[in-house]
Amino acid sequence: MIIFKIAFRSIFRQKRRSILTALSMFGGFFLSAFFIGFSDGSYNQIINMFTRNNLGHIQIHESTYLDKPSLYKTIRDYEDIYKKLQSIKEVDAFTPRIYSAGIVSVGEKSTGVKITGVDPKRENIATNFNKKIYEGDVFSDENSYEVIIGKGLAKILKASPGDDLVVISQGADGSIANDSFKIVGLSKSGNELEDRITMYIPIKVAQELLTLQGRIHEIAITIKKLNTVPEITELINEKIGSDKIIAEPWQAFAKSFYNAMQADVEGMWVMLVIIMFVVAVGVLNTVLMSVLERRREYGVLKAMGTKPGDIIKLILVEINILAVICIALGSIAALGINYYLSIHGITLAEPFSYGGMYFRHMTSEINLRSFVIPAVIVILSATVVGFFPALKAAKTDPAKAMRTH
Amino acid sequence: MEQKTIISTENLVKTYKDNGMEAKAVRGISLEITSGEFTAVVGPSGSGKTTFLNLISGLDTPTSGTVQINNRLISEMKGRELSDFRRDNIGFVFQSYNLIPVLTVEENIEYIMLLQNVPKRERHDRVIKILDKVGLNGMESRRPTQLSGGQQQRVAIARAMVSNPTLILADEPTANLDSKMGSELLEMMKVLNETTGMTFIFSTHDQMIMERARRLITLKDGIVKTDEIR
Numbered sequence: 001m002i003i004f005k006i007a008f009r010s011i012f013r014q015k016r017r018s019i020l021t022a023l024s025m026f027g028g029f030f031l032s033a034f035f036i037g038f039s040d041g042s043y044n045q046i047i048n049m050f051t052r053n054n055l056g057h058i059q060i061h062e063s064t065y066l067d068k069p070s071l072y073k074t075i076r077d078y079e080d081i082y083k084k085l086q087s088i089k090e091v092d093a094f095t096p097r098i099y100s101a102g103i104v105s106v107g108e109k110s111t112g113v114k115i116t117g118v119d120p121k122r123e124n125i126a127t128n129f130n131k132k133i134y135e136g137d138v139f140s141d142e143n144s145y146e147v148i149i150g151k152g153l154a155k156i157l158k159a160s161p162g163d164d165l166v167v168i169s170q171g172a173d174g175s176i177a178n179d180s181f182k183i184v185g186l187s188k189s190g191n192e193l194e195d196r197i198t199m200y201i202p203i204k205v206a207q208e209l210l211t212l213q214g215r216i217h218e219i220a221i222t223i224k225k226l227n228t229v230p231e232i233t234e235l236i237n238e239k240i241g242s243d244k245i246i247a248e249p250w251q252a253f254a255k256s257f258y259n260a261m262q263a264d265v266e267g268m269w270v271m272l273v274i275i276m277f278v279v280a281v282g283v284l285n286t287v288l289m290s291v292l293e294r295r296r297e298y299g300v301l302k303a304m305g306t307k308p309g310d311i312i313k314l315i316l317v318e319i320n321i322l323a324v325i326c327i328a329l330g331s332i333a334a335l336g337i338n339y340y341l342s343i344h345g346i347t348l349a350e351p352f353s354y355g356g357m358y359f360r361h362m363t364s365e366i367n368l369r370s371f372v373i374p375a376v377i378v379i380l381s382a383t384v385v386g387f388f389p390a391l392k393a394a395k396t397d398p399a400k401a402m403r404t405h
Numbered sequence: 406m407e408q409k410t411i412i413s414t415e416n417l418v419k420t421y422k423d424n425g426m427e428a429k430a431v432r433g434i435s436l437e438i439t440s441g442e443f444t445a446v447v448g449p450s451g452s453g454k455t456t457f458l459n460l461i462s463g464l465d466t467p468t469s470g471t472v473q474i475n476n477r478l479i480s481e482m483k484g485r486e487l488s489d490f491r492r493d494n495i496g497f498v499f500q501s502y503n504l505i506p507v508l509t510v511e512e513n514i515e516y517i518m519l520l521q522n523v524p525k526r527e528r529h530d531r532v533i534k535i536l537d538k539v540g541l542n543g544m545e546s547r548r549p550t551q552l553s554g555g556q557q558q559r560v561a562i563a564r565a566m567v568s569n570p571t572l573i574l575a576d577e578p579t580a581n582l583d584s585k586m587g588s589e590l591l592e593m594m595k596v597l598n599e600t601t602g603m604t605f606i607f608s609t610h611d612q613m614i615m616e617r618a619r620r621l622i623t624l625k626d627g628i629v630k631t632d633e634i635r
Contacts, residue, residue, distance in 0.1 A: 002512065002519050009507035300503040303464055305492020305520050308486065399464040402499060402576075 003310060007318035014293075017286050018322060025326035025378050026333075027276045033334030034364075035275075041342060043261060044226060048189055048361075050257055051250045053127055053337025056095070056220030058233050060240070060247045065110035065217065071100055071172055074215035075245055081219060083372040084239040090232050092224050093124035096216040098206040102169030102200060103293050104149075106159040106183075113153065114197045115169060117206025117216075126222050136161030136185030136300045138166035138371035142202045147181040152196030158354025159183055165199075179209055181343045190358060201324075202242035221247070276377050278387040287319060296395045308394035316383055323382045334371070338364045409513055411604060412438040412461055417470035419456050419627075428585040430456040432627035433470065438606065438620075440571075445600045445607045445618035454608040455576060462495050462545040462574050463487050479550070492520050496565025498575035504549040510536070510560050511545035517568045535563040539593060555586035555613055562594065579611045581617040588613055 013020050047251035051057045060081060075081065078096055098117030103110055121138045123129035130138050139146050154160065161285030163183045169176040181201065183186055189195055207387050223232050229249045236247040237360050251258040291298075298311055351360035407417040419431040427501050431453045438444060446454050459465035461472050463479045472480040474494060482490055504513045514535060515528045523531070536542055539559040549557050558578060575594075579587035591613055598605050607614050615621060 002508075002516060005512065006505060006507055007624075011509060032528075289592050296501075296503065297505065299499075300499070300505070302488070303491065303497050304517055307488055399459040402464075 003314050003392045004317055004321075007314055008321055010294075010318050011322055014290065017290060021283055021286040021319075021321055022326050025166075025323050025382060026330050027383075028279035028282075029327055029374045029378045030333050030395070032272055032275050032377055033330060034337055035268065035271060036339035036370035036373055037334065038362070038364045038367060040263075040361045040367055041338075042359075043265070044365060045363060047226060047250070048259070051226075052222050052377075054121070054133075054189060054191070055222050055250060055254055056126065056248050057226065057229050057250050058221040058236065059250075059251065059253050060219040060221070060236070060245060061217065063219060063244055063246045066253055067247065069099065069217075071170070071210065071212075074212060076215055077092060077218065078216050081240060081245070084234065084361040085219070085221065086237060088232065088239070090223050090225070090228060090235075092222045093126035094124065094219050095119055095126040096203055097220060098210065098212060098215075099205055099217050100206075100210050102167050102177075102279050103164050104157065104168075105155040105272050106163050109157045109159075111153070111156050112197070113149075113167075115167065115206065116198060116200050117203040118200050119203045126220060127216040130171060130190050132187040132233075133185040133189045136183070138185060139202050140184070140303075143204055144202060144245055145179060145205060146180050146184040146202070147306035148185040148187050149183060150195030150198040152188055152192060153199060154183075156196065166200075167199075167209070168277065169210065171209070172215075173211045175211065177209045177211070181226050192358070194391045209238045219309060253310040271405055272373070276381045279378055280381040282383050286385050286391045287315065288392075290338055291315065291393045293394070295396055295401045298396040299398040302396060303398040303402070307375060311378060311394040312387070312390040316386055319382045319386040320379060321361075323379050330374070330378075331371055334374075336368065338366050338370065340364075342366055407441040408441060411436045411440045411475055412436075412606075413473045413589060414461065417452075417457070417460055417472065420468045420470045421458060429627055431460065431467075432511055434627075435470075435628060436504070436622065438572075438631065440604055441598070442594060442619040442620055443605050443618055444622060445609055445614050446505050446622045447609060447615055448624035448630070449632075452624040454624055456627075458574050458576055458606065458608045460496070463491050474505070480563065481631045492517060494571045496570040496573040498558070498561050498573060498578045500577040500580045502554070502561045502581075503561055503570065504550070504564070505555055507548050507618045509546050509548055510531065510552070510620045513549070513560055514545075514567050515563045517564065520591070521568060523568075531567055532548065532563075535567045538566075548622075553586075555582055555590060558582060558590055559593070560631065562597075562616065566597065566601070568605065570603070572606060573611075575605065575607045575610070577609055578607065579609070585612070588610065590619055 030153050037249065050210055051282060056312065058076065065073040086093050095118050100115045102113055102115050104113050133148065134151070147315065149159065159165065161183050165181045165183050167179055169177040169182060187200065203216070205214065223229065233249045301311060315373065326346040345361050345363035349360050415435050417431055417434040418429070421428045421430060434457060434458050447459060448454050456465065460467050463482065466632050471478055477490070479487065479490060505516070508516070514532045518528045518531065532545060536545060539562055541556060541559055549560070552560065579590060584588060594605060595617055597603065609615065609616065619635050621633045622629060
């Protein structure tokens, strides 16, 4: 207790020096907490754009479909899987899809496309499909021969809503699949590459066109909490209970995107190491100075019988009290700015592209790790760096220290 | 009062090495100090007074020779054993008082008792009692900066005595005080010496201490020049 008393009161002894030490700790904590909160907010926003608004957080396929997609690798008893998904309360929504490749033409213009069969109602709930339509309308009926094409594709075909579009593809039975559709809407997913090749038709029409009656290629699932994806994936696989049909998380079916994100996250750690270094230098400087000035005092304490370990404890407690105060103040400041940015965000002057998608408005996020990681960083760096001066103080020779005036 | 030898040094030598040069601060001191003595170690600067006090208190280790306190060979002790021995047997009074500035008078005095794990109530009682003895009643919650030099030195004496050590070592205790305050303090230490039977050893240049000391050990060039018992 007396060690704590001396440590605590010593903080207020050399106010200017304590403020200097505190500033480096506070600055380090605040910057780290802000940086992690903002990074997490931005990354989750990007992940959400990719998953919630497009791919889904989890997808179910025939087990080899992702490695080598094929028209023939289908899910047959999908109504049964629907029932199982409905029994999982963490599942927010799900939607079936069919994929194929084909050639489309409008007038004299032709190009290759990715045909995507969607269930309009389910797709709206799961991935806000209707919000992607920026011109024209959604499908009038789930059996209608209507098509929604990407913005880029419309540009290539010089097409607009109301035009007729002819599709040629291959049916699952080996026949040539072809039919005429009316363009009802143009979509913009935020992914320019995707918008240049994508066309959507109702899933029932796609099943008929591609002779895939009663079969689909994919069920895209969105869940309530992004961070529970691994557990929910496992739970779905348990419920399906098959080796042939499996659920996989977004990290598996959007591997290149996930790897790019991971590389960016590693960049964040580099930044945190730099911040830790700044904190360490600030603390080392001032604590070393303080130890040299108080050498005589440590000499007296040792002469009276204080153990070297208690002197080390005294200095480390002093640094850590200051660290805790800085963390508390830094938490309030970081909470304030992260809360503000989680609501209002930052709008960039120029949008930036990530994985073909464009982002302009970035928001922050308030989460536990954006406070815990900086707190650990500040306490750890202050303790590690403070240990050297503490050791020096503990080794003070009382006889020599007392001779120093 | 029965008197027994509490400090015994034999052929005590301390040599300092600096840049390959050897300087002998103490050159073979052999003497005995008995309990209850009020002894002054005097001599010109560089005569080895402070080194001698550091050696007999275990703050410094001799190059050769031995120091025994209460028949325990402290010149052979190291680390924790030595630090515990100092805590329980020796009280220090320094020229510059050396109180812990962030602690109150009471906390400064009870510090050693905290290291000795003395219970809270007993600590408080002993602090009040010793403050009464050194004439600082009611000042237990003051900080050292709120006291005069003489009052701070009284606190230092109280701190040195509160754990009832075998001996009190005082290095130039009156050097920073004016003669009136120095005289009062010295008188107080003499009374404490007589009433408690604690052994006091001073290193000093102060004529007042030399006059009041019952034993005067004069050092010159690291050896005992005279040893006068009055």
